[in-house]
Amino acid sequence: MSFCVYTFNPAAMLTENAPILPKTERSFDTKSITLTVNGKPRELNVMPWVSLLDALREYIGLTGTKKGCDHGQCGACTVLCDGKRILSCLTLATMKEGAEITTIEGIAPSDTDLHPLQKAFIENDAFQCGYCTPGQICSAIGMLQEGKAHSREEVKELMSGNLCRCGANVYIIDAIMEGIK
Amino acid sequence: MNNFSYKKASSVQEAVGQVSGHSEACFIAGGTNLIDLMKYNVAKADALVDLNTITENHEISEREDGGIRLGAFVSNNDTAYHPLITERYPLLNRAILAGATGQIRNMATNGGNLLQRTRCYYFYDINTPCNKREPGSGCSAIGGYNRIMAILGESENCIAVFPSDMCVALSALSATVNVSGPDGERSIPFVDFHRLPGDTPELDNNLRHGEVITSIDLPPKGFSQNYSYLKLRDRNSYAFALVSVAMGLELENNRIKEARIALGGVAHKPWRVVEAELFLENKEVNEESLGQAADIILKGATGYGHNDFKIDLAKRAIIRNGLMALNPAETQLPGAVPN
Amino acid sequence: MSKAQIGQPISRLEGHLKVTGSAKYSGEFNLEGLLYGYVVNSTIVRGKILSIDSASVKKIPGVIDVFTHENRPSLAWFDMQYSDMDAPPGSPFRPLYDNEIKYYAQPVALVVAETFETARYAASLLKIDYEAEEFDSDLKKNTARARDPKVGLATMLKPLPPKPKGDFENAYGEADAQVSSAYWHGTEHHNPMEMHATTTFYEKGGKLTIFDKTQGTINSQLYACNVFGLSFSDVRVIAPYIGGAFGSGLRPQYQLFMSVMAAIELKRSVRVTLDREQMYSFGHRPPTLQRVRLGATKDGKVTALNHAAIAETSQFEDYTEVVVNWSHILYPVENTLLEYQLVPLDVYSPLDMRAPGGSTGLPAIESAMDEMAYKLGIDPLELRLINYSERDMAEDKPFSSKELRECYKQGAEKFGWAERKPEPRSMKRGTKLVGYGMATGIWDAMTVPSRAEAMLDKDGKLRVNSATSDIGTGTLTVMTQIAADEFGLSVDDVTFEYGDSDMAFAPIEGGSFTVSSVGSAVVKACKSLREKLLKRASRMENFSLSDQGMSQVRFEKDRIVLSESPLVAVSYFDLIADNNGKAIKADTTSVPNPLRLKKYTRAAHSAAFVEVEVDEQLGVINVTRALTAVAGGKIINPKTAKSQIVGAMIWGISKALREETISDHRFGKYMNPNLAEYHLPVHADIHELDAIFVEEHDDIVNPLGAKGLGEIGIVGMAPAIANAIYHATGKRINHLPIHFDDLL
Structure with missing residues (x-):
């Protein structure tokens, strides 16, 4: 079956008609920085106080990275920075100049295909509301690259930085274990 | 959270110079605690000096005395998983991995771990009295909800606890903290690095303004058995x-x-x-x-x-x-x- | 004809969008020139605002405006206009209405700026002078003030306790065995992962398109129109994806008010997103003190039942929930005394949170039953069977269906309940104590009026819509399955649209009544569309029908065919062409038949079985294994259904062992309004969990025979854990959550 039978017309129309433009701020301290996000250079004009998370969501328009607490307490904002999983809410965009940032929008091999973990999440029903999902998937990719998790208990511990309020925990770990085998 | 100027430092000397003459300036490395506190308006800085761009102190290396030097800017995860640590100081590996999460340990640095601030509810809430945040305002934890608070070494001014796991192992291992500041370099035995609250709960440790942690030395004995x-x-x-x-x-x-x-x-x-x-x-x-x-x-x-x-x-x-x-x-x- | 889609474990249809990050939530619709609002909350509990220094904040570059009670637009006057579909009796809170402060962190101002950072910064500088007054937020100290709740519209769905039956005191006094225990259930907050956000797009001519995190698009639309005096045709509320809610979106929250107010006043598009701390400022599961007294005969028959609860509410609304009624529906006791009272305190009104009332009351009832079982030396499961209700004695009605006995049987078997040694502290694994516990769960199977529209669109495809929402429960997938079956299609050939106030009316999504209510409307709308299509088809050439009509034909992917001679068909394409290329629509309302339903008690049931491991020296508790057997009527989608139950079981673990909102009554506020110190379970806390569904046929509850599964999984879990801890350690802990140091 196809995944994408559902399209939300009114919403889609609104966003299509309203391109997101990089914001410029008029205060004294703006600085032009270039972030490499999902392989593409993105030039932004930001003040230092803009977190990487807000730069992605509000300035670049990549809203796949989620804000669940903005304080490093939930893991929803997890992205990969030079291949390592980090919390984008606890770092400044300007500190990540020159780094390779990968977000949930950039992990699939192509527009038509999905990363194996994305497929495993759908198949295992590893989400309900879907809000923690991008962070869970990015965190799992980072964790697998770290290569320190082998058993289910180790995966559970090393994934504990990603909360899920719907209680999809069992199926999230099931999906990730498929990636370990 | 207020805005601030931001500079990338290229050397320890430069970083120290930028912060020491400027009372509202602050170093930033991992940022995992500082940015959190700034967003809560608990910490305020008008200038941040980024230590990540300094070329030194990014390594874990063996020392002549048979001990190990942990670069201050190495991440907690890279430290925990380093072969020298897993083989010779497994206690440190265990303690680091017991703290925070995979993501935070990838960001947080060794130096920063020593400088994290208490998680006391009242310290974090800028609308309640707290001597650590606002000296002289009183301690709300005494007489308040104090499940997480101290049972040892506390004072009538503060019963907060220090939250690090890594530092518990560093203390047991009798590490030494190397710092660099406007008056040059000095080494502080780990047990003397952090302070008890006493009459000055606002001071967590004995680092002076403008001093930066450059490395942490572990003596040869690692208790690896x-x-x-x-x-x-x-x-x-x-x-x-x-x-x-x-x-x-x-x-x-x-x-x-x-x-x-x-x-x-x-x-x-x-x-x-x-x-x-x-x-x-x-x-x-x-x-x-x-x-x-x-x-x-x-x-x-x-x-x-x-x-x-x-x-x-x-x-x-x-x-x-x-x-x-x-x-x-x-x-x-x-x-x-x-x- | 496609095989039946109902009953298939179909993966969530929006899955692709959620795993790629392309599903957009209400705070994620961006537009050039969008402004950001940041809310300022009061720092006193009770008193008055004396002054607000907006002027200095307005001077900050990038700040557009500051809204307070002093310069807000004119608002509606009457309480009714602030009311909503989930409003308790009383006087709803009105943001920025006047200078009065009624609870800690009450929203008192909105700062609007060009960027999020500027708005947040400026909000932190806004200086407000207050005149503080005495307050009291402590339920435990004020039980003497408990009084009966006021009755209102909300009490229709949440009835107050029934009148006493028999003579409780006498029966209790004469009983062979007695149990009397007090229970404390602390405050909890919903904490959906997504923080509440509203993006209001201000369009030319003043029309508003509002993306709101809500469990009821029409609820939010009504509120915005009533409060700001807007015309319904000018306000459209959309809730495409919702990052969890669990009740937090049942009432229009203040970010909606703020965003709409600023958009109207500034004639600009404005987004207001609450921060995590503010997520603790608009409703919570109320703290509740309970006492249960049970009297039973030697052979386990419960003869006397008293369940009394005293719960917190605010000073301005009487929030109620059904805490004490369940025991009598579960157990056929002759002498009952059920009591429920409120204490108004200086807090915000409590708010329905997943399984409101049930998940507070059942831990008390089911722990007391467990205590009775040990007292009598009867297996706890056996005690439930001895007191099994074949008929609801509370209202003296039959159940529309009740396969609880099967839940006990199959659950016990699959869990291995027979392995349990009766004595507490008798089971060990290595150095750890092991305990088995069980408990019963019950939740209403409600159905409320809903509408749905079904249409054959201009391309000949089936589209169905309803304004309902999907908070992660699987509404989209399940409704698509239901619609697909009505036309014999596969889910790929049906589009279900939802989450938009322009669509057919739906109530708020809560109370586990969405599948039964909206699902029934979908069935009805599809039926009506089929009739309409057939009527039109029968007017076409070569397609003559006798009087039997519907029974003679089959609906296929793209046509209606005669069952007898399948070559005779009318294609949907032709039907649309015949309608001048326009869609053919059928819009219906599904209203439950109150007279028929009133004759029955309708409820889902469950039996929860739990194994805990306790490290006695250090107190550390782990739920190593749990199973819940559910009787929830027809299961539309076993995959999403199981996720609902297992997810709710994790809520049960959280309730029993993890989450709690900590109050400091000296300050009248919550001390852990964040996810670092409000402990939701982490992956490392969750071990082996399973759910099974027993067969349950019910053709009374609604046309689908489905009961709704959002809440039934949580109610039995916390008491089963507490009971397992007792079995493991011999210690009975009657407050939730149980901390590991309670066992030291």
Whole structure:
């Protein structure tokens, strides 16, 4: 079956008609920085106080990275920075100049295909509301690259930085274990 | 969160120069605690100097004395997983991995870990009195909800605890902190690095303004045969310790030749009592000897109501952790939960 | 004809969008020139605002405006206009209405700026002078003030306790065995992962398109129109994806008010997103003190039942929930005394949170039953069977269906309940104590009026819509399955649209009544569309029908065919062409038949079985294994259904062992309004969990025979854990959550 039978017309129309433009701020301290996000250079004009998370969501328009607490307490904002999983809410965009940032929008091999973990999440029903999902998937990719998790208990511990309020925990770990085998 | 100017430092000297003459300037490395506190308006800085761009102190290296030097700007995860650490200082590996999460440990640096601030509810809430945040305003934790607060070394001005796990192991391992500042370089024994609250709870440690941690030295002895880190908390992971214990034992003929014990989650700094360690020398590792050592460590411990349980729990944890240290291969579970 | 889609474990249809990050939530619709609002909350509990220094904040570059009670637009006057579909009796809170402060962190101002950072910064500088007054937020100290709740519209769905039956005191006094225990259930907050956000797009001519995090698009639309005096045709509320809610979106929250107000006043598009701390300022599961007294005969028959609860509410609304009624529906006791009272305190009104009332009351009832079982030396499961209700004695009605006995049987078997040794502290694994515990769960199977529209669109495809929402429960997938079956299609050939106030009316999504209510409307709308299509088809050439009509034909992917001679068909394409290329629509309302339903008690049931491991020296508790057997009527999608139950079981673990909102009554506020110190379970806390569904046929509850599964999984879990801890350790802990140091 196809995944994408559902399209939300009114919403889609609104966003299509309203391109997101990089914001410029008029205060004294703006600085032009270039972030490499999902392989593409993105030039932004930001003040230092803009977190990487807000730069992605509000300035670049990549809203796949989620804000669940903005304080490093939930893991929803997890992205990969030079291949390592980090919390984008606890770092400044300007500190990540020159780094390779990968977000949930950039992990699939192509527009038509999905990363194996994305497929495993759908198949295992590893989400309900879907809000923690991008962070869970990015965190799992980072964790697998770290290569320190082998058993289910180790995966559970090393994934504990990603909360899920719907209680999809069992199926999230099931999906990730498929990636370990 | 206020705005600030931001500069990338290229050397320690440059960083020190940029911060030392400027009372509202601050270093930033991992940022995991500083940015959090700035967003809550607990911390305020009008200039941040980024240490990540400094080329030195990004390594873990062997020292001539047989010890190890941990670069201050190495991440907690890279430190924990470094072969020199996993092989020679597994206690440090265990303690680091018991703290925070995979993501945060990838960001947080060794230097920053020493400088994290308390998680006291009242310190974090800018609308309640707190002597640490606002000297002289009073301590709301005394008489308030104090389940997570200190039982040792506290003062009438502050009963907050220091939240690090890594530092509990560094304390047990008798590390040394190397700092660089406007007046040059100096080394601070780990036990003297953090302070007790006393009359100046606003000071967490003895670092002066403008001084930056450059590295942490571990002496050669790593207690890699018999060690254990045990952390007790309100969930199995991603929570601060209510009580944690780092222990390294050197055994000879089933008796203790040297013991190191440090507690986390109970005081304003990692809690180490040398008297208890000396007491254990030439003793067998059993519930009785460990219990007696625990009594020495916990002498004078005071509860504030909700945290009374910590006194009893700390003793039990010391005993259990000592027994766990006899067989680390089997007892060291993910999350430093009890075996 | 495609095989039946109902009953298939179909993966969530929006899965692709959620795993790629392309599903957009209400705070994620960006537009050039969008402004950001940041809310300022009061720092006193009770009193008055004396002054607000907006002027200095307005001077900050990038700040557009500051809204307070002094310069807000004119608002509606009457309480009714602030009311909503989930409003308790009383006087709803009105943001920025006047200078009065009624609870800590009350929203008192909105700062609007060009960027999020500027708005947040400026909000932190806004200086407000207050005159503080005495307050009281402590339920335990004020039980003497408990009084009966006021009755209102909300009490229709949440009835107050029934009148006493028999003579409780006498029966209790004469009983062979007695149990009397007090229970404390602390405050909890919903904490959906997504923080509440509203993006209001201000369009030319003043029309508003509002993306709101809500469990009821029409609820939010009504509120915005009533409060700001807007015309319904000018306000459209959309809730495309919702990052969890669990009740937090049942009432229009203040970010909606703020965003709409600023958009109207500034004639600009404005987004207001609450921060995590503010997520603790608009509703919570109320703290509740309970006492249960049970009297039973030697052989286990419960003869006397008293369940009394005293719960917190605010000073301005009487929030109620059903805490004490369940025991009598579960157990056929002759002498009952059920009591429920409120204490108004200086807090915000409590708010329905997943299984409101049930998940507070059942831990008390089911722990008391467990205590009775040990007292009598009867297996706890056996005690439930001895007191099994074949008929609801509370209202003296039959159940529309009740396969609880099967839940006990199959659950016990699959869990291995027979392995349990009766004595507490008798089971060990290595050095750890092991305990088995069980408990019963019950939740209403409600159905409320809903509408749905079904249409054959201009391309000949089936589209169905309803304004309902999907908070992660699987509404989209399940409704698509239901619609697909009505036309014999596969889910790939049906589009279900939802989450938009322009669509057919739906109530708020809560109370586990969405599948039964909206699902029934979908069935009805599809039926009506089929009739309409057939009527039109029968007017076409070569397609003559006799009087039997519907029974003679089959609906296929793209045509209606005669069952007898399948070559005779009318394609949907032709039907649309015949309608001048326009869609053919059928819009219906599904109203439950109150007279028929009133004759029955309708409820889902469950039996929860739990194994815990306790490290006695250190107190550490782990739920190593749990199983819940559910009787929830027809299961539309076993995959999403199981996720609902297992997810709710994790809520049960959280309730029993983890989450709690800590109050400091000296300050009248919550001390852990964040996810670091409000402990939700982490992956490392969750071990082996399973759910099974027993067969349950019910053709009374609604046309689908489905009961709704959002809440039934949570109610039995917390008491089963507490009971397992007792079995493991011999210690009975009657407050939630249970901390590990409670066992030291």
